[in-house]
Amino acid sequence: MTSSYRAMHCRELGPPETLALAELPRPPLGDGEVRVRIRAAGVNYPDLLQVSGQYQHKPPLPFVPGFEAAGDILETGPGVAGWKAGDAVILRLRGGAYAEEAVARAEWLLPKPAGWSYAEAAAFPVAAATAWTALVSRGRLAAGETLLVLGAGGGTGLGAVSLGTRVGARVIAVASSPEKRAAAARAGAALCIDPATPDWTGNLQADVVFDPVGEPLFGAAWKALAPGGRWLVVGFAGGGFPRVPANRLLLREAELIGVRAGEQARRNPAAAQQCDAALRDWLVGGDGAGRPQIGGIHRLERAADALRLLAGRRAVGKLVLETG
Template sequence: MKALLSIRPGGPETLELTEVPTPGPGPGELRVRVLACAINYPDVLVIEDKYQFKPPRPFAPGAEISGEVEAIGPGVDGWNIGDRLIAICSHGGLAEQLIVEAGQAFRLPPGLDPVEGAALVFTYGTTIHALADRAALQAGETLLVLGAAGGIGLSAIEVGKAMGATVVAAVSSEEKAAAARAVGADRTLLYGSGPFDKDGAKALAQAFKEAVGKEGAHVIYDPVGGDYTEPALRSIAWEGRYLVVGFPAGIPHLPLNLALLKSCDVRGVFWGGFMAREPERNRHHIEQLLTWWREGMIRPRIDRRYPLADGGAAIARLASREAIGKVVVQITEF
């Protein structure tokens, strides 16, 4: 089988398309013919050895896939050859075949697009955990979403609306604002590119305050970090919840007096840890997402599709922060 491998630490240009042996499933495992693999920000980091998880080389990046069952390992019930699924794995998705733990696989509902399915679990799973478990978002509350036109930002808009919130989407261009409005954002605001000086940060904080309204944002969803975090925190409501999701713009430094003055919480969101510690609650969340997807309340937006040979370009596209929605590598025709 073919796989796009990280042979040495480096950027997307270091990946090599290579022929490797086809694996066999062990106990509790499925061998899957990969249909599509979505790209996520950890894929940008892991090939540069900048992620907390470092697979032994050579390895294929890619942790989120859709596929068809090709072989079934001992002790696996409920799956048949040819069944379509979506799954999360630690790595290996940029390959024609992949071994998946049966417990990490979810049945792909009939009639739904496997490319969209590959783009569902990582972003929407993170978001439903963040908004339901970490933020306890309530209907009628105001949710501010930073980076709202990326895959995870769009998922936050859709899940927030499904939970009854008023959603304010912060983005960097009018094109991205249009995409946010298209999936349900009630209001949008445009911000510039950091870093910001003192006056720039003050102006951004004021823009956030005006966008969320006098009461402030009850929940702030921040998958961006960097110079955007402190200005956003200044717009939070009394006893609001600030969700720390990711740092593509850098790890911020917060003046904690702001948390005191607003009596607010800064809450970390580590979906991978939640998934490992609370598998049944995570499965319940994914089933809820599949229901919302079937009902048309959410739908993964695909920015671009790439063939396996161009998987490096797909990772570079995500790293550029220009993508609107999810970047997906389609491994095979279906």
């Protein structure tokens, strides 16, 4: 092995173009760590926010963005059991995925299904963990309930559609283009709605609303929340922070629930173990519900192109970076 590897380096906060390809020194392995040759890395909205300095977690400069990847183990450190060099794995990281290599704790790894490409595997963990934390841990979604998913054509929304279907809920997907609605239908949505349709909420009565968008959908979608419903605040990809008058909560006897999947995993070890078990179960068989839909693959050095597509909400499914 060489003494260095290539990564997209964020030396200053700003637009995606601030990322630059850099040669970084290979760090030593510590106890319980593995070194992975990354084949593909998932691109997520928090990556865009982190590079611009708008994300809640602000790593010190310089840093390498990216929370998920897939690749092959190069070597294992002391104390690692159950993994060996050559194993194909999915990585859950706290940064560093936009790179040719990464060092990760062994407990952060998941097995890559044999039937999945590295791109599909890299696109899985963030959306799946977010969906599980929101719908199961925080939202208490049950079989037979109605789930309304906003922004359903993106990676996070499609993860919620897939898991909602898996739980046994009736899933209604809201997405802004025919291509995104088709993706939601493939993921299992029973009904797909164009939010540009006048009075699109109609007679909808959703027990749970999964909302990674915020404004401009919040005001209209609130009409679809059933009495006693749970509204899951997952993110603000629409760019605006909605204001919720308290009387709306009172009149609907509704719950407004914030969702931070990564923070819950760090704060609540029991929930983290439950999520880990759920993701492993989700991966069993490899070809079942929840297989990510890839909307585009970019070279590592073209990470800015992928992030611009994400910022413009033009991506259908997950965008992925490949390292070759």
